[in-house]
Amino acid sequence: MNIHDDSMITVEGTKDPSRKTPLLKVFLRGLWSENPGLCQLLGMCPLLAVSTSAVSALGLGLATLLVVCLSSLIISILRRFILREVRIPLYVVLIATLVTVVRAYTEAYYPDLYSSLGIYLPLIVTNCIIMGRAEAVAGRENPLRSLLDAAGTGLGFGLVLFVLGSIREILGAGTWMAGAGTVLGSWASGLETVLYPSDYTYLVAILPPGGFFVLALLIAMKNAHAIHARNRRENRFRIDSVRD
Amino acid sequence: MEGMNPEDQDKKLAGADSAPVKAGTEAQAAAPAPLADAAKAAPSADDAKAGADAPAGGAAKAQGGPAEPAKTQAQDGAKAMEMAKSNPEDAANKPSKAGDRVSKKDAAQAKAKARETPAKPLKKEAKDDASKGPLGRKEHPFLRAIYAGLSLAVISAACCLIVLKADQATSAVIERNESEEIAKTVSKLLPKEAMENAKFQCHLVDDARVGRKMRLYTSEKEGIISGYVMTYSTNRGYAVPLVLIAGFTADKKVYKADIFISHETPGLGDKVDRNHGDFLDMMNGKGLEANWDVKKFGGDFDYITGSTVTSRAVVTATGDALSALNDINVQDLKPCRKR
Amino acid sequence: MNIRITEQAQKQNLGIEPAPHLHARMSTRMIMLATFLALLPASGAFYYFTGFGFVWQFLISLATATVCEAAVALLRRRSLVASLTDCSFPITCLILALTLPPLLPWYLTCAATAFAILLVKEAFGGLGMNIFNPAMAGFIFLFVSCSGFMFRTWVAPQSAACEVMTPSATMDVIFYGKPPLDLKSRLEAAAPGATPVATREGHDADNPFLVPEDTTSGASESAEDATTGATILEGVKASRKQGTVDLASVLADETISPYIWISCMFALGGIALMILRIVIVKMALSFFIAIALFAAIGHALWPALFMPVLDQLILGGTAICGFFIITDPVTNAGTSKGRIAFAVLCAFLIVAIRALGSYSDSVAFSVLLSNAAAPLIDVLTHRRAFGHGYRNGELD
Known part of the structure; x- marks a missing residue:
């Protein structure tokens, strides 16, 4: 066993509870190790419904990122004035306000995206x-940590949305970033590409079953990577079942 | 009391707590070790969370002894606690008068100990309480409730104001967008003379031939309608929904038709749309006098080989839309709902 | 059941199972082999009526499935030889080859087989653990994704098609991407009793969309539908949309006999399996009786929507479903009452979706829906354990 591996093994009960996780780790865990779309499996409904094209997935990812960052920041600033008994209704009111404002401005200035x-x-x-971040982090930590955590989570969700949307659009419609010009602005119209004629596409990728299939494969790939890393760390590459 | 720091509040309350505990223990004349009991009572007073339970706890810890005097003492203790809000020292002194000299000295020692030992855990509690909010956790349930309601009301009111402000700021832009959208859709389907200086109005159409919640846009010039654009749906296509949109001239003849929403079989049924050719142009200029069916079934219109169903659906739907349009009185229609 | 055995026992190929022990000659391998052989008469009939394309599809499917199974066996670190010789995936390949259009491009067949084996069978746990029938799921995957291809490459069965659809001709279409229309029009030209159809290149100058009007022979009408993409059931669906389902006029006599032959060959194989007690007689019987019943009721009440009984039984894969697909022990219900309920449910769904649904080939969808319902059927029909529930409402 590699002597340097000791630092990577975390044994339960030995973590010093008063030592806070470093800021960078707070940001990165939302991106990879606790990714909301691939690990926590939160927000599945918009994840599967909106990721039929890369552009709409990107749009929703950006909107979610904005809302989660702002809501975490505000809740973290207000956390000393919020009593435990009424924290959930207050979070809901704050988040709903933010979403309504974002919706109003999107409808006004980005009508195609809307x-x-x-x-x-x-x-x-x-x-x-959003509610999970508010409850778990923003209600307890200082604004900087809450903001970083929310940014990491929002970015993680947005990345999963974008990757899923891209794969489904490429498989199901043969294009990538179709509609970028109208939705994001004329500067993005150069991104629109047609990869292969639409006669050869697999329509099922755009339909709901395809969303489930592609998402399942993404989750499987992430889990495979995590298990492989753990096996390598714990030197466990051996056959663990004998059959047939 | 509310103006005080949380730490001071709790200290005062803890100080008042130890008093009824001591009162409870002193009531046990047969108590074997009053000092030990007081010592036991002291750490129990550390837990400020015990609050009003402390007197009863102290009475239970001092095993045996008359329960009722302990209870009355506990009630006194509770009353004493409330009085202790203003004057903790008097509350501590009052019950001690009831005891004898020995216990009074022990009580004084216990009181001193009780004052010291809770200092450290109190601080931690004070920190916890500080993170719980401006008011202590259980000490003022009524005030907590009031504060909770107030904070909820204030923040909700502020949020409502923000939402209204955002709505106000964007509503003009949104309306402009909508009218531009209508103009863009309609401009492709109506002749130019119907479009110039025209005002567009949207109406809701509910007709068995056309579908529910279909829209009819009229373009008016000086009070006279110069063109219509209507969406209409049919379930005779291969896949539902199949919604078409067509512009009609003032004399209710088709000007130009287009596909609005279609889920027809890709590769076969979608040959009717404008990306794959101009099949739809064969309907231009036709009115009610034409026979709206495909030639295979005795009508006047062609159909695409291999997608007979879709072609026929498109043609018959347009015919139905024409007949519905002729029967519609625009004044009877409801305007489209905003957003 | 995953039982850990010693390495020595595994090397000596000793199986360790808990008591009671019952010796049966039938192992998984024998059952699969018997099922495969029972499908061969129908395959022969299919080859005769649609040509060599079906064989190419089977070979492509088999190759893909072998690669997929080998890859999965390697990933699971199980014995490669054992997983490739248990004869279970050739049946999936054969059923796929029998249900997919014979002229489908090779990459689509590969995609369907890979989907069926990898996602539907292996991802759920492998042999014996899958919930859904892999062949039907693969068919639906293609049907939903690439309907255009499915319609364009479908071949209406007709006698002696194997002479026109030679190995090289079909290879051109499947592998080299030649348009299937030419091959199919050659097939139509060689059809017995068909009058020569007007050339398809010529068209009226005014109407570029007009098909040359040649409505004198019934064969060319159905031939046009077949060429331009409608399967028989698609044609029925088209008539259903017009409201003119009158099957007597849609199917001329010479076009239905291939279907009768194919269904009889399936029945032959099914009866052979019943004799070998691999297929449960009750299940197949209740399935066909249920279809006949529902079709009769439907056709009597709403003739515009429901096809007549004989057509329901013969067209559209009912025969293969009744004998080979719903009787698959992995994906159907567990209890014997449950199996009958499963068969009846499947029959009802087939008839209902054919009459009212948007997709015309309803067997695959009905089978998948019934597979999803099978665990619930098991729960609802489970048998009373001995000694329990003897008295009403009591626990004993």
Whole structure:
């Protein structure tokens, strides 16, 4: 066993509870090790519904990132004035306000994005990621840590959305970033690409079953990576079942 | 009391706590070791959370002894606690008068000990309490409730104001967007003379031939309608929904038709749409006098080989839309709902 | 059941199972082999009526499935030889080859097989653990994703098609991407009793969309539908949309006999399996009786929507479903009452979706829905354990 591996093994009960996780780790755990879309499996409804094209997935990811950062920041600033008994209604009110404001401005200044997102933009209120971050981190930690945590989580969710949307759009429609020009602005119209004619696409990727399939494969890949890393760390590459 | 720091509040309350505990123990004349009991009572007073339970706890810890005098003492202790809000020293002194000299000295020692030992854990509690909010956790349930309601009300009111402000700031832009959207959709489907200087109005159409919640846009010039654009749906296509949109001239003839929403079979049924050719143009200029069906079934219109169903659906739907349009009185229609 | 055995026992190929021990000659391998052989008469009939394309599809499917199974065995660190010789995936390949259009491009067949084996069978646990029937799921995957291809490459069965659809001709279409239309029009031209159809290149100058009007022969009508993509059931669906389902006129006599032959060959194989007691007689019987019953009721009440009984039984894969697909022991219900309920449910769904649904080929969808319902059927029909519930409402 490599002598340097000792620092990487975490044995339960030996962590010093008063030592705080470093800021960078707070940011990075939302991106990879506690990714809301692939590990925590939160926010599945918008994840599967909106990721039919890369552009709408990107739009929803950005909206969610904005809402989660602002809500975590505000809740963290107000945390000393919020009593435990009424914290959930207060969080809901704050998050709903933020989402309504974001929706109003999106409808005014990005009408194509608004119509492509449809009902899923106001549905960000019910996204468990935002409430989860508020409850777990923002209500307890100082604003900087809350903001970093929210940014990491929001970015992680947005990345999963974008990757899922890209894969589904490439498989199901043969294009990538179709509609970028109208939704994001004319500067993005150069990103639109047609990869192969639409006669050869697999339509099922855009339909709901395809969303489940692709998401399942992404989760499987992430788990495989995590298990492989753990096996390598614990030197466990051996056959553990004998059959047939 | 509310103006005080949380630490001071708790200290005062803890000081008042130890008093009824001592009162309870002193009531046990047969108590074997009053000092030990007082010592036991002291750490129990450390837990400020015990609050009003401390007197009863102290009475239970001092085993045996008359329960009722302990209870009355506990009640006194509770009363003493309330009085202790203003004057902790008097409350500590009052019950001690009831005891004898020995216990009074022990009580004084215990009181001193009780004052010291809770200092450290109190601080931790004070920190916990500070993180719990401006008011102590259980000491003022009524005030906590009031504060909870107030904070909820204030923050909700502030949020409502923010939402209203945002709504106000964006509503003008949104309306402008909507009218531009209508103009863009309609401009592709109506002749130019119907479009110039025209005002567009949206109406809701509910007709068995056309579908529910279909929209009819009229373009008016000086009070006279110069063109119509209507969406209409049919379930005779291969896949539901199949919604078309067409512009009609003032004399209710088709000007131009287009597909609005379609889930027809890709590769076969979607050959009717404008990306794959101009099949839809064969309907231009036709009115009610034409026979709205495909030639295979005796009508006037062609159909695409291999997607007979879709072609026929498109043609018959347009025919139905024309007949519905002729029967509609625009004044009877409801305006479209905003947003 | 995953039982840990010693390495020595594994090397000596000793199986360790808990008592009671019952010696049966039938092992998984024998059952699978018997099922495969029972599908061969129908395969022969299919080859005769649609040509060599079906064989190419089977070979492509087999190759893909072998690669997939080998990859999964390596990932699971199980014995490669054992997983490749248990004869279970060739049946999936054969059923896929029988249900997919014979002229489908090779990469689509590969995709369907990979999906069926990897996602539907292995991802759920491998042989014996899958919830859904892999062949039907693979068919639906293609049907939903690439309907255009499915319609364009479908071949209407007709006698002696194997002479026109030679190995090289079909290879051109499947592997080299030649348009299937040419091959199919050659097939139509060689159809017995068909009058020569007007050339398809010529068209009216005014109407570029017009098909040359040649409605004199019934064969060319159905031939046009077949060429331009409608399977028989798609044609029925088209008539259903017009409201003119009158099957007597849609199927001329010479076009239905291949279907009768194919269904009879499936029945032959099914009866052979019943004799070998691999297929449960009750299940197949209740399935066909239920279809006949529902079709009769439907056709009597709403003739515009429901096809007549004989057509329901013969067209659209009912025969293969009744004998081979719903009787698959892995994916159907567990209890014997449950199996009958499963068969009846599947029959009802087939008839209902054919009449009212948006997709015309309803067997695959009905089978998947019934597979999803099978665990619930098991719970609802589980048998009373001995000694329990003897008295009403009591625990004993």
